[in-house]
Amino acid sequence: MRDVTMRYGSRTVVDSLLLSVKPREKVAIIGPSGSGKTTILRLAMGLERPSEGWIRIDGNYLWHVERNGALLPAGEQQARRARRAVGMVFQQFNLFPHMTAMQNVTEPLVHVLRLSKKDAHDRAADLLTRVGLATHLDHRPAQLSGGQQQRVAIARSLALRPKVMLFDEVTSALDPELVGEVLNVIRDLAHTTSMAMMIVTHEITFASDIADRVIMFDHGHVVEEGTPDVVLRNPQSPRTKQFLKAILER
């Protein structure tokens, strides 16, 4: 993202952001409520068009095309193409309530990727097994715990084989005893796959485990960034210190 600004009416929510994530890199984003963390992920996912600046994913601009060296605005079709490289998991699980875990994962494979039913089923079974749900393939969301539903949502995103995965506080709607199982799935993915990841989280130990880089965000700006050792254990900015203290006292 370069010079990315996002305004809602007269409010600037993201301000001239320069953010670059390398292939394979795992980036954790922390910061207070309302600081613009979700907005950054929604911009990276192509769900919102920035007021200014450009976003490029795996070589493709989200909202622009390059012609004779100039960057020209482009529409929804260009965004749709670039968006394919990105998967996102939200705080709310957003599963189809009338479909089983298996059907929730195969649905986009059949209707977006146009896989055969058999290939979609095989890929979904592999991924649901990977997130620990091999015995729950035929359960509907109402028959699954929040942690299990969130793992279905992760499997569904992974099934489209994105190059970048975005996680937005994916454990904050869960009962405390279910948080660990979901974090373990993401931790395992972070350590074993080549996907780049941007993870908004308030789980400080988890962020330390998985992140190559931590970004502290406040009021639409990067306040501080660096390795977990620096930002989480020895922060330089007073704002980061104050924020981490508040989290640890929660």
Ligand SMILES: Nc1ncnc2c1ncn2[C@@H]1O[C@H](COP(=O)(O)OP(=O)(O)OP(=O)(O)O)[C@@H](O)[C@H]1O
């Ligand atoms: N569609 C929208 N229209 C108007 N304002 C919005 C919109 N989406 C977000 N905002 C505002 O932008 C600011 C940043 O919101 P954002 O959801 O990115 O914060 P956040 O850091 O994810 O917060 P939280 O930790 O509570 O999830 C907030 O003040 C929010 O009210």
Ligand SMILES: [Mg+2]
């Ligand atoms: Mg948010």
